[in-house]
Amino acid sequence: MKYQQLTEGDRHMIVALKWQGLSFTDIATAIGKHRSTIYQKFHRNTCWHKDGSYRPLRAQQRTRARRRRSRRNQHFAKKDYVIIRQLLHKQWSLEQITGYLKRIGVHCFSHETIYRYIWRDKKK
16 A cells, blocks of 8 residues: 555544544554554554544644754755755765765755765766
8 A cells, every 4th residue: 555644634634533442453444554554654643642532633733843943944055055065066976065064054954965966966
């Protein structure tokens, strides 16, 4: 079964079926998702500090917040690549550059990101 994120409707269905006493396996079958997905999302988004219940709206808000903070959504400006260009001119390897940037606390560039930047630059 291919992974798909839960929708807000899925989350409401989970809480309704859980209230009816269904197991995670039964809930997964009912909404067409893998049982481990249901189990993980239910436990990840349960409000332990209050009454320990699953809140679908709050779970959806947390999902959106995690997606916004995701590294995948990080975009780097041209000025962010200045130091990378300088280090490449000094014949540093991509791994050396990423290690150095981590040590000095600059953006989290992976060596794959730098490699894509080099290829994009060569195409121009």
